[in-house]
Amino acid sequence: MAYETYEPVIGLEVHVQLQTDSKIFSTDATAFGAEPNAQVDPVSLGHPGTLPVLNRKVVEYALRLGLATHCSIAPRSVFARKHYFYPDLPKGYQISQYDTPICYDGYLEIYPGEDEDTEGGRPSRPDSKRIGLTRIHMEEDAGKSIHQEGGKTRLDFNRCGVPLLEMVTEPDLRTPREAYLFLKRLRQMVRYLDISDGNMEEGSLRCDANVSVRPRGREAFGTRTELKNLNSMSHVEKALDYEITRQIATLEKGGSVQQRTLLWDPDAGTTHPMRSKEEAHDYRYMPDPDLVEVEVDDKMIADVEADLPELPRARQQRFVDEVGLPPYDASVLTEERAVADYFEAALDELYKRTKGGDTDAQAKLVSNLVMTEVMRVLNEQDIAIDELPVGPERLAQLAFLRVEDKVSSNGAQEVFEVMLKEHDTSAGKIADERDLIQVTDAGAIEPVVEAVIDDHPEQVETYLGGKDGLLGFFIGQVMQRFDGSPDPQLVREMLRDKLEARKEGVEE
Ligand code: ADP
């Protein structure tokens, strides 16, 4: 309703916590889950007389993200001090970048239609939309204030100096869903680049959202508010929804939106303003005299570029064009780099065994096993793919049994279940031990089929009289008498042929 007359405009500011071994300006460790204040050297604590030294890895990671998102790279950029007073900031200023970010003017693509119509009819190649990136800059994190009951606050300085990349988008997003999809793509990207785990719930990805509304058709932006305390991708979406509705209602009542910072309250599902004192900032940015300019030369850019992994979109396209997968499979399998790696490793192992044949069908077979069996277990057990007891090599054993038609698709499911528990037994051995190997040898099946037909003259007559449904009865009889698992498809065809042959015989 109101969305029809007003258009939301959204821009995000996202902090990506980098997974380097040491901090941005010191050799302090950054291990997650350490005892409070166990990773606090004098630099992190801002002791007088200490000097920051830039961690080269942070520059490299910034370039990885910048190059992967089509940014220009500044040949020289400057670290600046951003001053503010807060107990978790022992130096009294945060080292950040101000007017010269290391990366600027890039974009990240989202696919707005990707999750529409989930009833099997997902658009396989939804249109893409570019979300402009104003800048990506490097900075250090502050510590953590832990507010306790009774009014006491404790401080953990472990996080002081942990490296962050701050990314600022252009106001290009138009719906809360697009903001959600942007974060999903950004998370995927930082994981592909192996620079962060991108986990919003754990704070490795933190997002503030700026939002305004304008009457549809008008070019000028409305007044925006900034939403903070968004701790998951779905909170970002919900908070934006709430705030857009609030802004529209305000305007409809003839009021005006105040530019200010609002905190999302996930329990109440509402936003409320920050105290205005907390909002009033005068950061007094100035170049940090303790740090030299960051120089990035062409060689460094070329080295980082050469080292970039294949990125999600390119990989998805290759899975379609070269591996021969349907687009839907390609998008599911490339969502997580580790899953795509697993799939490709399993497929390579399968190719080694098949040495040719219908490779598209083989790829689809492995894809089905990954998308159904493997992903189901990952979800059920909430584990990462590298924790799965069935590695790619063993999945290929199972796929090979299917390629050779040695097990049915139900049989394959059963074998997979056992493989999860029996870590050292091959797929073939499991299938053998559980009598799941299909007999596909017509010569072995034929006598049993004939015996069954001979033993049931009445049913044969009824069948030939037009009761086709009896075929199932004959199949059941053959399966029962057979020692092992005859290929059901073969049994069905053979029975039908032989029964039809009798019909012709009768008519003669
Ligand atoms: P600030 O000076 O407060 O940091 P910026 O101009 O850097 O503001 O913008 C911060 C974020 O707000 C950016 O992501 C930008 O895209 C977004 N933004 C700017 N103007 C608007 C607006 N009118 N509506 C929604 N988002 C906006």
Ligand code: MG
């Ligand atoms: Mg800004």
